[in-house]
Amino acid sequence: MSNLSERLRPRRSALSVVSGPARPAARPRIVAILGNPNSGKSTLFNRLTGLRAKVGNYAGVTVEKKVGRCTLPSGERVETLDLPGTYSLHPGSPDERIVRDVLFGLSDDTPSPDLVVFVVDATQLDRQLFLALQLISVGRPVVLALNMIDAARAEGIVINEEALEHRLGVPVVSISASKGIGIGNLRRMMERDVAPSTRSFRQRPAAVQRVLDSLSARLPRRELLTDSGRADLAAAILLDDGEDDAIARFVPPDVQDDLRILRRRLDQTWPEWRTDDATAIYDAIEDIMRVAVTRGGEGRNERSRARIDRVLTHRIFGPLIFILLMGAIFQSVFEWAAPAMDLIDSTVSLFGGWVGAHLPAGPVRSLVVDGIIAGVGATLIFVPQIAVLFFFLSVMEGSGYMARAAFIMDRVMGRVGLSGRAFIPLLSSFACAIPGIMATRTIDNRRDRIATIMIAPFMSCSARLPVYAVLIGAFIPRHRIGFLTLPGITLFSMYFLGIVAAIAVAGVLKRTALRGGRPLYVMELPPYRMPVWRSVLLTVRERSWLFLQKAGTVILAVSVILWFLASYPGAGQKGHDLQQRIVAAEQSGNPAQASELRNELAGLNLRDSFAGYGGRALEPLIKPLGFDWRIGIALITSFAAREVMVSTMATVFNLGEDDDGLLSLRDKLRLATDESGERAYTALTAISLMVFFVLACQCMSTVAVVRRETNSWRWPLLMMVSMNLLAWIASFAVFQGGRFLGMG
Amino acid sequence: MNDMRLDHLAPGAEAIVLAIDGEGPSVRRLMDLGFVPGTPVRFIRSAPLGDPLELVVRGMHLSLRRSEAARVHVEPV
Numbered sequence: 022m023s024n025l026s027e028r029l030r031p032r033r034s035a036l037s038v039v040s041g042p043a044r045p046a047a048r049p050r051i052v053a054i055l056g057n058p059n060s061g062k063s064t065l066f067n068r069l070t071g072l073r074a075k076v077g078n079y080a081g082v083t084v085e086k087k088v089g090r091c092t093l094p095s096g097e098r099v100e101t102l103d104l105p106g107t108y109s110l111h112p113g114s115p116d117e118r119i120v121r122d123v124l125f126g127l128s129d130d131t132p133s134p135d136l137v138v139f140v141v142d143a144t145q146l147d148r149q150l151f152l153a154l155q156l157i158s159v160g161r162p163v164v165l166a167l168n169m170i171d172a173a174r175a176e177g178i179v180i181n182e183e184a185l186e187h188r189l190g191v192p193v194v195s196i197s198a199s200k201g202i203g204i205g206n207l208r209r210m211m212e213r214d215v216a217p218s219t220r221s222f223r224q225r226p227a228a229v230q231r232v233l234d235s236l237s238a239r240l241p242r243r244e245l246l247t248d249s250g251r252a253d254l255a256a257a258i259l260l261d262d263g264e265d266d267a268i269a270r271f272v273p274p275d276v277q278d279d280l281r282i283l284r285r286r287l288d289q290t291w292p293e294w295r296t297d298d299a300t301a302i303y304d305a306i307e308d309i310m311r312v313a314v315t316r317g318g319e320g321r322n323e324r325s326r327a328r329i330d331r332v333l334t335h336r337i338f339g340p341l342i343f344i345l346l347m348g349a350i351f352q353s354v355f356e357w358a359a360p361a362m363d364l365i366d367s368t369v370s371l372f373g374g375w376v377g378a379h380l381p382a383g384p385v386r387s388l389v390v391d392g393i394i395a396g397v398g399a400t401l402i403f404v405p406q407i408a409v410l411f412f413f414l415s416v417m418e419g420s421g422y423m424a425r426a427a428f429i430m431d432r433v434m435g436r437v438g439l440s441g442r443a444f445i446p447l448l449s450s451f452a453c454a455i456p457g458i459m460a461t462r463t464i465d466n467r468r469d470r471i472a473t474i475m476i477a478p479f480m481s482c483s484a485r486l487p488v489y490a491v492l493i494g495a496f497i498p499r500h501r502i503g504f505l506t507l508p509g510i511t512l513f514s515m516y517f518l519g520i521v522a523a524i525a526v527a528g529v530l531k532r533t534a535l536r537g538g539r540p541l542y543v544m545e546l547p548p549y550r551m552p553v554w555r556s557v558l559l560t561v562r563e564r565s566w567l568f569l570q571k572a573g574t575v576i577l578a579v580s581v582i583l584w585f586l587a588s589y590p591g592a593g594q595k596g597h598d599l600q601q602r603i604v605a606a607e608q609s610g611n612p613a614q615a616s617e618l619r620n621e622l623a624g625l626n627l628r629d630s631f632a633g634y635g636g637r638a639l640e641p642l643i644k645p646l647g648f649d650w651r652i653g654i655a656l657i658t659s660f661a662a663r664e665v666m667v668s669t670m671a672t673v674f675n676l677g678e679d680d681d682g683l684l685s686l687r688d689k690l691r692l693a694t695d696e697s698g699e700r701a702y703t704a705l706t707a708i709s710l711m712v713f714f715v716l717a718c719q720c721m722s723t724v725a726v727v728r729r730e731t732n733s734w735r736w737p738l739l740m741m742v743s744m745n746l747l748a749w750i751a752s753f754a755v756f757q758g759g760r761f762l763g764m765g
Numbered sequence: 766m767n768d769m770r771l772d773h774l775a776p777g778a779e780a781i782v783l784a785i786d787g788e789g790p791s792v793r794r795l796m797d798l799g800f801v802p803g804t805p806v807r808f809i810r811s812a813p814l815g816d817p818l819e820l821v822v823r824g825m826h827l828s829l830r831r832s833e834a835a836r837v838h839v840e841p842v
Binding site: 541 | 788789790791792793794795796797798799801802804809810812813814815816817819822823824825826827828829830833
């Protein structure tokens, strides 16, 4: 391997290099990185742009847009665009549609690139040249990067670069993005003004070509396209399934109407026109491969992959290993993240205490400490789980195991209309729906992905556990049933209820809002590879940062609003009197009494706050579920995070938030009375309330992250309305049904 | 001619693609991914629960659901 870089020394490209059309000097050149999924495209992007990529969305869609800056040897800085992994310019997914729109110059927010670096896995050249040939035909300037050249050599694949350059009409450079080989050559290549290739790989039948030419003559001019590119664009428009906005905006209305006529004419004169291209391009590839590539029999990789797959996808060991691995990941998201979460928690409250001690008492201190610092803490607390989960996800993606996991689970998830890739996001939602929803990015079908996002919050997350614990501890007797106890069975039932609700909702969504032809399911099972650790760490950092940036701002804003609702207008004169009694108690050396009075003041303030009024206003709505206004307050404040329910109830009952307070909360809840002196809560109330917590969408962070991941308010709003409605109906049924049966 | 469907191949068996049933985007998709008439495909295995299938076409391993593989006509070799 040591002399590999030497063999890859710069070689003068045989192709003439001409200057392209003049660019406005103000704009830096745009270089797009394009390739098949698993071609090492993103590794190369990371190599070229270093640590500073900007991640956003393409306008109006959920496809992620990654842009970075790359400095070339001459000092020129080019904008580098990491286009989504793509198999074909005839799009099979929203990601691929974006790629097509950008390359044809149809995208509103992304200009067509000045140069495309096309990345292929050199060990899979045959298959991956398909997109390269489509791309070259469109007429954009292309540099072909033969990635993983070291692996190809090791497998005995010899690629004749000159022959390849000659056949394709584009410069070729051999690289290994993960090892950093040949990157200098590529950078030098990126400096030049590469002319579009003039080669043509397929001859369309005259009848087809005539239709395409007549259509392209009626389209708005696109300076950047060659003649063959214009014909390809016309073909793309005719082949489009009509789901595309960019094309609809681009095609003039009078032409729009004629598209159907043109399609029908083609169907009559040349029925194969829709699939002709694939046949022609693969014929051309076979020709190119014969001239440019020699391979030495079945490679090492193929044999070792077969050995690994025999175990990992084995009828019995496959699922077994999968389950063990999932168990380990689930456990890690729970356990590894816990110390970091505790640390964040205690640091934030220490910091809050420190700031509090340096600010004069009053509304400003309260806003800073209980509103802003608490809000920042509420955001930061998710980062450890997100980081741990994305570490595992990108290791699994990078090694090739993710596709095997989906392969094993597809049948199970397919029963509920989801893809095999939905399993891992849903499993991690048991720890927390936030990283789970972010993990749905690995699902390529849009409908499947949104369905998975919509059901992820039904998995009982770790924030619900304290709520279950307090309610079960207070109200569910410790009866033994066989080797199980009633509290244990209750807890299990809550988890189970969430799963059942998720399956039902997925079924409903797939038949209504997310209906649509079952998409063709094709998934590549890539070769096994060592994950690129640099990329793994970059992913972890990028996901954590994105969450802080995009969801964090919403979470912070909502927590300030919640702080305001829970603090104002406050207890007025009565509170003032209490405050003076606290001071008096402190001065007379009675700290126990002072702290009791302080709890009483906190309770009084909360009860007389907007949240308190809100709780009372909610009472008529939640009375049929067995909840009173005090639970109403907790339902409002727990929108900050579900576990806040526990501390709110403690405050409402004048208890401190320390452990003693929480233990006595159980007793308080058991003994609490309503206005007529009757017991306010029973076991039935507790079950009804737990059912409500299983099903309701009560988490602002989830709403914020769904907004970010679906790039619209439509889905988060639908989620809030439907989950809360479902929760109300279920709790109503539980409470009223239970009463009817004489419980409670 | 010995016409057979892709999902009926035995594990390890190789065959040549003849044609794909159906129309529109999904046929084009399969062809774009390499299932062009005349191309050899190899059936590797089915998933532990019987579905989907693992196939190799042009050196790329693909997973395809049984119902979709059934649309591909092949001739065993």
